[in-house]
Amino acid sequence: MAKHSRFTQGILKRPRWHISEQHxxxxxVFKARRQIVKALGLGAIGASxxxxxxxxxxxxxxxxPKQRFITTPLSFSVNAGFGQNEVQTPLDKVTTHNNFYExxxxxxxxxxxxxxxxxxxxxxxxxxxxxRPMTLDISELIKRFPLEERIYRLRCVEAWSMVIPWxxxxxxxxxxxxxxxxxxxxxxxxxxxxxxxxxxxxxxxxGGGIHYPYVEGLRMDEAMNELTLLSxxxxxxxxxxxxxxxxxxxxxxxxxxxxxxxxxRIQVMEKQPPTSWNQLAPHEYGFYANVNPAVDxxxxxxxxxxRIGAGGLFSATRxxxxxxxxxxxxxxxxxxxxxxxxxx
Amino acid sequence: xxxxxxxxxxxxxxxxxxxxxxxxxxxxxxxxxxxAGGDPVQHIIHFTGIGALNALVATLLISPVAxxxxxxxxxxxxxxxxxxxxxxxxxxxxxxxSLDLLFAWHLLLSEVxxxxxxxxxxxxxxxxTALSITSLKSVMRKMGRHWQTLHNGVxxxxxLGPIHFYWSVKSEIIEPSLYILGxxxxxxxRVPTWYRKKRILPKSLEKGQVIKQTAITRSxxxxxxx
Numbered sequence: 123m124a125k126h127s128r129f130t131q132g133i134l135k136r137p138r139w140h141i142s143e144q145h146x147x148x149x150x151v152f153k154a155r156r157q158i159v160k161a162l163g164l165g166a167i168g169a170s171x172x173x174x175x176x177x178x179x180x181x182x183x184x185x186x187p188k189q190r191f192i193t194t195p196l197s198f199s200v201n202a203g204f205g206q207n208e209v210q211t212p213l214d215k216v217t218t219h220n221n222f223y224e225x226x227x228x229x230x231x232x233x234x235x236x237x238x239x240x241x242x243x244x245x246x247x248x249x250x251x252x253x254r255p256m257t258l259d260i261s262e263l264i265k266r267f268p269l270e271e272r273i274y275r276l277r278c279v280e281a282w283s284m285v286i287p288w289x290x291x292x293x294x295x296x297x298x299x300x301x302x303x304x305x306x307x308x309x310x311x312x313x314x315x316x317x318x319x320x321x322x323x324x325x326x327x328x329g330g331g332i333h334y335p336y337v338e339g340l341r342m343d344e345a346m347n348e349l350t351l352l353s354x355x356x357x358x359x360x361x362x363x364x365x366x367x368x369x370x371x372x373x374x375x376x377x378x379x380x381x382x383x384x385x386x387r388i389q390v391m392e393k394q395p396p397t398s399w400n401q402l403a404p405h406e407y408g409f410y411a412n413v414n415p416a417v418d419x420x421x422x423x424x425x426x427x428x429r430i431g432a433g434g435l436f437s438a439t440r441x442x443x444x445x446x447x448x449x450x451x452x453x454x455x456x457x458x459x460x461x462x463x464x465x466x
Numbered sequence: 467x468x469x470x471x472x473x474x475x476x477x478x479x480x481x482x483x484x485x486x487x488x489x490x491x492x493x494x495x496x497x498x499x500x501x502a503g504g505d506p507v508q509h510i511i512h513f514t515g516i517g518a519l520n521a522l523v524a525t526l527l528i529s530p531v532a533x534x535x536x537x538x539x540x541x542x543x544x545x546x547x548x549x550x551x552x553x554x555x556x557x558x559x560x561x562x563x564s565l566d567l568l569f570a571w572h573l574l575l576s577e578v579x580x581x582x583x584x585x586x587x588x589x590x591x592x593x594x595t596a597l598s599i600t601s602l603k604s605v606m607r608k609m610g611r612h613w614q615t616l617h618n619g620v621x622x623x624x625x626l627g628p629i630h631f632y633w634s635v636k637s638e639i640i641e642p643s644l645y646i647l648g649x650x651x652x653x654x655x656r657v658p659t660w661y662r663k664k665r666i667l668p669k670s671l672e673k674g675q676v677i678k679q680t681a682i683t684r685s686x687x688x689x690x691x692x
Contacts, residue, residue, distance in 0.1 A: 218504030227638045228512075230503030280636075282505065330637040402637050421581055421634065423573070428566060430505045435497065438507070440568045 191237045191367070193359040198269035198289050204349060204374070204449075205273035209431050211284035213357045219430065220364045221278065222383055223330040224313065224320035231328070232364035239319055239363035241384075246369060250310070250390035253301030260368040264354055266299070267291035271358070272351060274374040276381070277413045277447045281422045284430050288372050289355035294346045302342065302390055309345040310395035311338045311371060312387040332398055338371065338382035339395035339409070341456075349374055349452050352385075375446040375453045377411045408466040412457070413447035417466050470539040482543055486550040489517055490557070507565045514561055518554035519627055519645055525551060526624060526652040545601050548620070552598040555591055583633030590626035593619045621656075624649045 218233045225232040225239075246263060249255040258266070269289050277283045297309070315323060315335035322329030344350065351372040354361060361367040366383025373380045379399050389395070399407035406420055415425045427443050446453050457465075470478075493513050496502045502509040525548045532540040567573045578588050597617055600606065606613050628649050632642035 214500075215504030218500070223637075228503070229505065229508055230501070233503070280508070282507075327638070327640045331639060332637060418580070421583060423577060423580065426570075426573070428507070428568065435506060435565065438505075438565070438568065440570060440573075 189237060191239065191362050193355075193362055193367075195359050196264075196269055196289050196355045198271050198355075198358075201270040201272050203272070204452075208275070208285045208429075210273065211286060211430050212432050215430055216284060216286055216356060217362050217364060219284075221280075221378065222364055222366070223328075223332055224322040224334070224336065224384075225364065226322055226328050227330045233362075235321055236363035239367065241363065241368040244368050244386075246386060246388065248296070248300050248388045248390075251303040251306035251392060252297075252390050253303060254299075256300060260354070263296075263369070267295050269354065274349075274351070274372060275447055276372075276374065276378055277427060277443065279377040279379060279407070279411070279419055279422070279424075281424065281427045281443075282430055283427045283441075286356055287358075288351055288353040289358065290351045290353035290372065292348060293350045293352050293371070294348065296352060296388075297345060297390070300390075305392045306390040307342050308391045308394050309340050309342065310387075310389040310391050311340075311382045311385050312336070312389070313382055314384045314386045332402060335386075336382060336398045337395065338380055338397050339391075340373065340380075341394075342390075343456050344373070344453075347453060347456065349449060375413060375449040377413060379407065380411050410457075410462070410465050412453075412462060412466075413443060414445055414462055414466065415443040416445070417463055470537045472539070475539050475542060478540075479543055479546055482546055482550075486521065486547075486553070489513075507561070510561045510565060511558060514554050514558035515631065518551050518558055519631065521547060521551040521554055522620075522624060522627060523645075523648060523652065525620070526649070530652070530655050549598060549601065551623075552594050555594055559591060583630055586626050586633065587630035590623045590630060593623055593626075597623075621653060624653060 219229045220232040221229070222232040222236070225235040241260070244260040245257050246260065247255075247257045269291055271287050271289050273285060273287045275283055275285050293309070313334075313336040314320070317324035317334075320334075322332075323334045340350065351374075353366070353370050353372045354368060356365060361370065363384070366381075366385075369385045370383040371381045371385065380397075394409060397407075397409055399411075400409055413424070418424050424443055426440050429439050429441050431438060444450070493502075493510065497506045497510065502513075525544060528540055528544045528547065532538060563569065563574055567577070578584050597619060600609060600613060600616060609616070628642060628645040631645055632639065635642055
């Protein structure tokens with residue numbers, strides 16, 4: 123019984139994983155908090171004041187204030203089923219601290235270089251071992267699947283983490299709608315290839331030496347898991363390009379690099395597809411990339427992580443990393459009998 | 467031809483102090499203005515690390531520049547620039563320890579031991595600390611000829627530093643590769659001097675022979691040309 127209730131909403135009894143409202147801070151409160159910090163003008167060194175607020179100052183240094191990408195509000199229901207009793211990372215940190223090498227390897231590069239990215243028109247091709255291959259415009263895709271908000275932890279392989287309210291729909295719903303054939307064992311994803319718009323794809327120095335387009339993949343049972351989300355928004359609005367507009371994957375029990383951004387192609391395959399980071403450094407990045415505090419990356423201990431929260435530079439906290447990023451009860455059974463040291 | 471006087475030296479040192487301090491001011495400014503991203507921790511660590519490498523390049527450039535352009539007094543700025551390497555490296559480690567590890571001592575110790583790239587960086591820093599402490603003139607006098615032996619350690623730092631950088635990155639290897647190349651050139655430039663010191667100076671009697679050989683080589687070249 124308890125298992126089914128995960129999918130239901132607004133029911134009398136809250137399942138134990140249900141986030142209680144007093145634990146989840148609404149965006150408005152965050153914004154108000156930031157207003158106070160700004161008003162005080164103290165800045166709590168760093169992070170507290172987003173650059174674009176101070177855009178006027180850049181004129182002094184001969185830089186043009188950048189026009190920001192425009193996001194639009196989405197309508198969605200709230201699925202608090204996977205929410206956590208944790209403070210959400212404020213929107214301005216979620217949108218200015220990104221790994222999206224197509225727009226540069228520094229954390230702030232994607233924010234700086236992606237604002238002019240064109241996400242309309244945007245077509246997504248779903249093909250391979252499916253009964254009804256199709257090409258859909260992102261707007262049709264959003265219409266076809268009801269959107270919901272889910273609060274997930276995002277754990278980067280570099281040992282930092284955030285808590286983000288995503289808006290999207292489950293990948294399983296999409297796969298069911300196209301009908302996976304009996305040969306479909308894996309799902310492969312591909313990011314847009316557009317060197318004109320993505321400077322990292324035309325310049326190795328900016329693009330970190332990755333062979334573009336960026337590709338990722340999941341095993342079919344991982345793809346069909348209820349947690350696996352195709353996201354079109356965060357904090358109630360459409361995704362900014364640095365966060366993977368217009369469509370990205372979110373696989374919360376895996377390291378962030380599995381959550382491929384700006385998807386143009388989803389291909390159901392019989393064999394395990396290649397994945398970008400695995401191609402680049404197979405001894406460091408496996409196909410599975412499950413968050414696992416017991417298996418270190420050669421350069422980062424994965425036992426703990428730095429949670430990027432709501433405060434300034436000195437307010438971050440260091441917390442223990444949980445197996446499967448804390449989603450073990452939903453996904454651990456997928457890996458029964460597998461040696462996760464070998465299949466990292 | 468430019469001639470360096472002690473008066474020039476004063477202004478040159480002032481200039482070097484400015485060049486050393488301005489990036490730190492810029493870093494503080496960019497972090498406060500949110501120009502360093504939503505979570506500036508990695509940015510600060512990277513920025514100060516690169517700063518240390520840049521200062522080290524500058525330190526190692528002083529002697530070739532002084533020799534090439536016959537600006538002997540320039541050597542007197544070397545300690546100043548070298549201490550900026552130490553300053554940036556200290557900020558780099560402080561940022562790593564305070565902002566990333568959040569003062570977790572056990573994590574610092576285990577990370578240094580477990581991650582080869584951090585061990586390489588830490589080794590360079592220990593050596594750098596030794597050089598900085600012994601950079602006082604009084605210590606220099608007390609140490610006598612051991613001082614030079616110890617301070618040759620800067621060449622080891624010039625090897626370990628860029629290796630640490632190269633090893634620490636995920637995939638963006640071009641920038642660290644450029645540093646490795648740069649340091650290689652700076653070290654290679656010194657090889658003829660070392661060679662002469664090692665081979666010739668202790669056997670100063672053979673000096674004449676070398677000159678003769680050079681003369682022979684020169685005349686041989688002339689023959690070829692002719």
